[in-house]
Amino acid sequence: MSEFENFQSRAFVLPQEDIDTDQIIPARFLTTTSRAGLGAFAFHDWRFDRQGQPTAHPLVSLDTSSFQILVGGRNFGCGSSREHAPWALLDFGFKAVISSEIADIFRSNAARNGLLPIVAPAEAHAWLLHNPGAAVTIDLAGQSVQVEGGPSFSFDIEPFARHCLLEGTDPLGFLLARRAAIQAHEARMT
Amino acid sequence: MSPDAPPRSLFDKIWDAHLVETEAPQTPGVVYIDLHLVHEVTSPQAFAELEARDLAVRRPDRTLATIDHATPTLAFDPADGPAYASDAARKQVETLGENCRRHGITLHGWDSPHRGVVHVIGPELGATQPGMTIVCGDSHTATHGAFGALAFGIGTTEVGHVLATQCLLQRKPRSMRVTVDGEAPDGVSAKDIILAIIAEIGVDGGTGCVIEYAGEAIEALDMEGRMTVCNMSIEAGARAGMIAPDEKTFAWLEGRQHAPQGEAWEAAKQSWSQLFSDPGAKFDREVRLNAADLAPMVTWGTAPDTGIAITAPVPQETTASRKKALDYMQLKPGEAVTGARVDQVFIGSCTNSRISDLRDAARIMQGRRVADGVRALIVPGSVAVQKQAEAEGLDQVFRQAGAQWREPGCSMCIAMNGDRGEPGELVVSTSNRNFEGRQGPGVRTILASPATAAAAAIAGAVADPRQLAEVEYV
Numbered sequence: 001m002s003e004f005e006n007f008q009s010r011a012f013v014l015p016q017e018d019i020d021t022d023q024i025i026p027a028r029f030l031t032t033t034s035r036a037g038l039g040a041f042a043f044h045d046w047r048f049d050r051q052g053q054p055t056a057h058p059l060v061s062l063d064t065s066s067f068q069i070l071v072g073g074r075n076f077g078c079g080s081s082r083e084h085a086p087w088a089l090l091d092f093g094f095k096a097v098i099s100s101e102i103a104d105i106f107r108s109n110a111a112r113n114g115l116l117p118i119v120a121p122a123e124a125h126a127w128l129l130h131n132p133g134a135a136v137t138i139d140l141a142g143q144s145v146q147v148e149g150g151p152s153f154s155f156d157i158e159p160f161a162r163h164c165l166l167e168g169t170d171p172l173g174f175l176l177a178r179r180a181a182i183q184a185h186e187a188r189m190t
Numbered sequence: 191m192s193p194d195a196p197p198r199s200l201f202d203k204i205w206d207a208h209l210v211e212t213e214a215p216q217t218p219g220v221v222y223i224d225l226h227l228v229h230e231v232t233s234p235q236a237f238a239e240l241e242a243r244d245l246a247v248r249r250p251d252r253t254l255a256t257i258d259h260a261t262p263t264l265a266f267d268p269a270d271g272p273a274y275a276s277d278a279a280r281k282q283v284e285t286l287g288e289n290c291r292r293h294g295i296t297l298h299g300w301d302s303p304h305r306g307v308v309h310v311i312g313p314e315l316g317a318t319q320p321g322m323t324i325v326c327g328d329s330h331t332a333t334h335g336a337f338g339a340l341a342f343g344i345g346t347t348e349v350g351h352v353l354a355t356q357c358l359l360q361r362k363p364r365s366m367r368v369t370v371d372g373e374a375p376d377g378v379s380a381k382d383i384i385l386a387i388i389a390e391i392g393v394d395g396g397t398g399c400v401i402e403y404a405g406e407a408i409e410a411l412d413m414e415g416r417m418t419v420c421n422m423s424i425e426a427g428a429r430a431g432m433i434a435p436d437e438k439t440f441a442w443l444e445g446r447q448h449a450p451q452g453e454a455w456e457a458a459k460q461s462w463s464q465l466f467s468d469p470g471a472k473f474d475r476e477v478r479l480n481a482a483d484l485a486p487m488v489t490w491g492t493a494p495d496t497g498i499a500i501t502a503p504v505p506q507e508t509t510a511s512r513k514k515a516l517d518y519m520q521l522k523p524g525e526a527v528t529g530a531r532v533d534q535v536f537i538g539s540c541t542n543s544r545i546s547d548l549r550d551a552a553r554i555m556q557g558r559r560v561a562d563g564v565r566a567l568i569v570p571g572s573v574a575v576q577k578q579a580e581a582e583g584l585d586q587v588f589r590q591a592g593a594q595w596r597e598p599g600c601s602m603c604i605a606m607n608g609d610r611g612e613p614g615e616l617v618v619s620t621s622n623r624n625f626e627g628r629q630g631p632g633v634r635t636i637l638a639s640p641a642t643a644a645a646a647a648i649a650g651a652v653a654d655p656r657q658l659a660e661v662e663y664v
């Protein structure tokens with residue numbers, strides 16, 4: 001994973017609460033053995049009608065070169081453990097997700113893939129929901145979000161996830177380095 | 191417990207016993223995983239990662255695989271092979287086969303008498319045991335918590351971590367206890383209890399938590415009912431759900447293929463008996479319900495916390511999201527859900543596809559006919575459940591009622607194997623998610639118990655199973 005850099009972009013708003021992983025990527029697109037190219041299926045059933053024609057949803061014409069931040073309603077990413085959800089959002093072009101509440105598994109899956117999950121205070125979240133297109137600057141090292149013309153705020157992130165994102169550190173390497181401790185645990189088990 | 195040791199919860203005890211390294215401010219804990227369950231959908235990219243790094247599977251003996259999500263449920267001629275919904279689905283199943291062969295992992299594939307939905311076969315084989323840590327790349331892994339295990343879903347990257355190291359990097363979740371006092375009235379099943387719990391605490395009420403279910407009504411449930419309850423913990427946002435093991439747990443496991451035998455069995459029972467929350471154990475949150483207040487439940491919306499008593503009207507909703515859900519479901523506030531015309535009924539999934547679920551459904555369908563224009567799909571959770579049901583003649587009850595008796599798999603729970611609803615159709619389903627499009631684009635899903643789903647099939651509309659007069663509850 002490459003290192004996460006500070007960036008500024010516009011916030012794209014999906015105001016619905018409880019946006020679940022079946023909305024982010026419908027299950028019928030999970031029959032894949034790769035993690036590439038899933039952006040084509042991101043929010044598929046919101047972007048396309050049953051005949052496969054593009055709908056009027058603002059996601060359809062979204063220019064993700066200027067909208068790299070997704071602001072979702074409360075409890076974003078609930079539902080399944082599919083890592084395909086952050087893969088799809090990243091491939092679609094998002095680099096961060098902001099909500100007042102982000103579901104557990106989605107949150108850790110996202111961070112692990114370089115999609116920054118940001119839990120915003122309720123007031124700042126409400127402001128962002130009501131001001132689509134706001135220019136937002138994300139500073140991961142400083143754990144802060146600056147919003148042009150709106151409330152700036154700091155956010156919490158699990159320190160190890162932050163470290164891995166900032167340094168591009170690989171958690172599997174970290175675990176593999178614990179081989180001796182794992183072996184000792186196994187020896188104690190029986 | 192020594193006299194001055196602080197009281198610990200069931201969750202604390204299992205957590206402590208599996209720490210390879212304790213967490214520090216800058217690093218999460220390293221948690222050992224006793225059992226890793228694997229299926230075709232969330233594993234290929236993890237195996238590919240191992241391959242790319244030239245890593246072996248650390249403990250193939252602690253890894254168990256099956257195929258369930260993408261597998262068709264129509265019987266097939268071995269000469270032709272299964273009729274996959276797509277080439278991608280076939281490739282996914284075949285990829286798991288190759289990965290298991292290469293790494294020496296036991297796979298319950300097409301030829302295994304133990305093939306089935308991953309959360310059905312773990313317990314069935316006795317692989318799921320009290321005190322274990324169990325993970326799977328699947329959010330309904332909490333099912334195994336019914337045995338007093340700490341079981342939770344993980345993402346594909348973590349599947350790779352467990353394959354390579356048998357460990358996960360985790361911070362200790364918070365804890366919550368849901369106590370269900372009292373006795374559930376006749377006709378109120380485990381599914382109704384968990385739908386009521388989720389309605390009470392909300393889809394995010396358990397976020398960041400491990401839930402322990404306790405109380406008279408939970409203790410009164412049989413093991414399959416307990417699995418149904420734990421299964422849906424994630425629908426309240428919880429990482430895991432668990433229930434302290436007791437004599438019922440031990441009786442259920444005794445003699446099963448992976449369960450300890452002989453002296454080892456006695457020793458295991460001895461140590462499992464220590465797995466309970468000590469009096470005075472601390473929980474970050476406590477919730478209490480009384481089972482006596484409950485009725486059969488149905489959901490009216492597109493999130494699993496929209497359960498209401500089947501006798502209650504659809505509530506008035508104020509938030510935009512909930513109004514949108516009502517719109518999607520084509521239901522009106524103030525009106526009853528009963529009477530809504532049903533197109534399909536699905537009885538199956540890791541929530542409700544075990545033998546007791548099928549017996550519940552058969553009791554309602556016995557001697558009756560599925561209403562004209564309704565398709566009823568009965569999908570057993572595993573080959574073993576299928577065989578047991580057939581030995582009891584349940585398949586005949588379903589067939590004579592005009593329902594379809596299928597091969598095991600996830601089927602219409604997730605609708606990725608070709609079994610699905612059509613746009614706009616109303617499906618009463620015993621599965622666990624009523625998200626928009628979960629059972630096919632535009633499909634409207636009502637979650638319910640097997641009895642309620644069977645009643646809907648017979649009535650052709652959402653109906654209270656207690657009103658089917660001849661049904662005797664035992």
Ligand code: SF4
Nearest residue numbers: 330539540600603604
């Ligand atoms: S039955 Fe449904 S919820 Fe259970 S494992 Fe299969 S797809 Fe997931």
